[in-house]
Amino acid sequence: MRIIFAGTPETALPSLRALVEQGHEIVAVLTRPDAPAGRGKKLTASPVASLADQLGLPVLKPSKADDELVAQVRGLDADVAAVVAFGMLLPQALLDAVPGGWINLHFSLLPRWRGAAPVQRAIWAGDAVSGVTAFRITKPLDAGPVYRTLEVPVEPGESSGALLARLAELGAPVLAGAIADAGAGIQPVPQPTSGITTAAKIRPADAQIDWTRPAAEIDRLVRAVSPDPGAWTLLHGERFKVFTATPAQRAEPRLAPGELAADRRHLWVGTGDGDMQLIQVAAAGRKPMAGADWARGQHDGVSGVRFDG
Known part of the structure; x- marks a missing residue:
């Protein structure tokens, strides 16, 4: 033909x-x-x-x-x-x-x-x-x-x-x-x-994470907008990108929505109904890296740090 x-x-x-x-x-x-x-x-x-x-x-x-x-x-x-x-x-x-x-x-x-x-x-x-x-x-x-x-x-x-x-x-x-x-x-x-x-086009503004939502919903958002336009949140007033995340429970008490915690191998964040691991992230102006690596690079640690929104 x-x-x-x-x-x-x-x-x-x-x-x-x-x-x-x-x-x-x-x-x-x-x-x-x-x-x-x-x-x-x-x-x-x-x-x-x-x-x-x-x-x-x-x-x-x-x-x-x-x-x-x-x-x-x-x-x-x-x-x-x-x-x-x-x-x-x-x-x-x-x-x-x-x-x-x-x-x-x-x-x-x-x-x-x-x-x-x-x-x-x-x-x-x-x-x-x-x-x-x-x-x-x-x-x-x-x-x-x-x-x-x-x-x-x-x-x-x-x-x-x-x-x-x-x-x-x-x-x-x-x-x-x-x-x-x-x-x-x-x-x-x-x-x-x-x-x-x-299926309306997804705009960058649609990809902002609301940490008060359930972990499973946030997981779906992150996967839906990967690789484009990419999920993001705010940290100290600047965009912080989340490339990969997954719902997972810590042994410690639950974190508040948007609250961060880290150990040697994991970066955690609280959501509306449980915690999530942030597996791959990027701070403003930085290349993607493992969440735990980013956390280790913070001079004052991440305890008490919370995403702005």
Whole structure:
């Protein structure tokens, strides 16, 4: 089949590789324009653009979905388009430019978690099962009919970054199968009208830890926003990042919410219903380190120290 592939980040790479390995003709790869990256803010191609260049595939880097892009896409004479985390809303004129439609790989079991942050929201909500859905793009967002799904259990202690990486790999054959279904004339099935939830983007302000909340809830927040935007709290008025934490009870009396304690091997903090270990942290302007190592580096110790909020 003649396929347009639209994607931008690393999570899209397994799907692009799968389609190429199956022998499809990738007539164009659509990806976001080069963007500043690294300390030097040097313009850098997206991971998808880099892989496409390695594979010798033609690349388009539109900054917007305008009439020029619609004309370019129509001129490619593609049978179908595959989408994985492209990062641009597709207007109806662009959807209509590909006869077989645009098939998107979404990282949730639709209709649960429609929107920009399905994996993060699933972790934060404590979902035991996540998954992927390959569906045809229509209006409204993430509401199109479904070709294929795959359930994926969430592993204990799994972060959103780790789960997303697994879903990207496991979802690649699901998307490839949906492309084959479309080529065979199989019609997708409408999504259920019940069980719809939305996955709004998580902002940095949303990732601030409230130590009065239960330990299990804080654990889910930390894992949900790892690696981005990252959980944080305030210590002496400055941001203190928490990368990894886990609920765990000390032998000593419980700590008050936000209160710190440490021994040779552990850094502890109190929550609304018990204590937690802070496994990997970073003080303002410092690199990530083990919580116990950070505590040992405090000249006056951490006894009596409390997070500001």
